[in-house]
Amino acid sequence: MVLALLFVSSTAGADLRIFGYPAQEHAANAKLFPKWEGVQSRTLAAGADGPPCTPVGNLDCQFQKLKAVVARASQLPEDKRLEFVHKFVNRLTYISDNELYGMSDYWATQFQFYGNTGGDCEDYSITKFYALKLLGYDPERMRVVIVHDTNLNLDHAILVVERDGKHWVLDNNLDTVIDSARLYHLLPYFALNETHWWAFTGVPLPKRN
Numbered sequence: 001m002v003l004a005l006l007f008v009s010s011t012a013g014a015d016l017r018i019f020g021y022p023a024q025e026h027a028a029n030a031k032l033f034p035k036w037e038g039v040q041s042r043t044l045a046a047g048a049d050g051p052p053c054t055p056v057g058n059l060d061c062q063f064q065k066l067k068a069v070v071a072r073a074s075q076l077p078e079d080k081r082l083e084f085v086h087k088f089v090n091r092l093t094y095i096s097d098n099e100l101y102g103m104s105d106y107w108a109t110q111f112q113f114y115g116n117t118g119g120d121c122e123d124y125s126i127t128k129f130y131a132l133k134l135l136g137y138d139p140e141r142m143r144v145v146i147v148h149d150t151n152l153n154l155d156h157a158i159l160v161v162e163r164d165g166k167h168w169v170l171d172n173n174l175d176t177v178i179d180s181a182r183l184y185h186l187l188p189y190f191a192l193n194e195t196h197w198w199a200f201t202g203v204p205l206p207k208r209n
Contacts (some may be wrong), residue, residue: 015196018145018160018167018180019188023198035107036144036192039126042109050111066114066127082161082177085131086170093118094172107111122146122157124172128194129159137161143191143198148206149173151185160191 015025017164031039050064073084076182095118099105114120118158119127125144133139141162152173160180161169167180180186187206191198 001168007128016191018191019147019186020181020201021203023188023200024195026199028192028195028197029060033192033197035105039107039109040194041202043111043130046109046111066131067134068108070131073131073135082163082168082170083133085128085135086177087175089124089128089131090172090175092124094120096120121172125157125159125170128170132161139194143193145191146189147186148189149186150206153206155189156186158186 016023028037050067069085069088073081073088075101076084094114094161097103097120100106100108100116100119102105108116108119108123110130113123114125116207122144129139129142129144132142143160143162145158147156147158148154156171156173158172161168161170168177169180169183169186187203188200189203190200
């Protein structure tokens with residue numbers, strides 16, 4: 001993914017802390033995050049059932065499989081659902097935006113991600129966000145977080161879910177859901193959900209090759 005860093009001046013207090021760094025809360029801003037706004041608009045337009053699935057072989061029909069997974073996950077104890085969704089979505093193939101869409105950075109909806117049977121890091125995160133929302137998780141407790149992975153020296157997107165006083169990380173590079181307090185290789189830039197965004201402060205600039 002390609003990341004344009006945001007530098008925001010604000011006197012607001014810290015409203016969030018992940019990976020040891022505080023973040024300031026701001027109202028959603030479509031102008032700052034047009035790709036995220038596009039995902040939400042296309043998701044809303046598609047409705048709860050996703051795009052119509054009529055032609056034989058229509059890629060949109062693949063999304064029905066994800067809905068079936070969500071139905072299966074709903075039968076599990078709540079503490080098992082995060083892990084179930086995380087592992088299932090991670091089974092899909094990593095495919096770069098250049099390969100899929102012919103551009104360096106495109107944020108796909110969960111319908112597109114599942115229809116293509118793959119995508120890149122933010123597509124995994126977006127799909128998990130909406131799958132968990134279907135499961136009844138509060139979207140206010142979930143955030144797509146843009147980070148720098150210092151192990152890979154790459155900008156990256158993950159999903160962070162707040163539950164039981166902890167922030168749980170769902171990362172397509174990790175096999176399991178992990179408490180953010182146990183991870184030291186991710187430097188957060190900003191976080192997004194449907195109503196707000198957060199700018200992290202005090203984060204050191206990553207060393208880049």
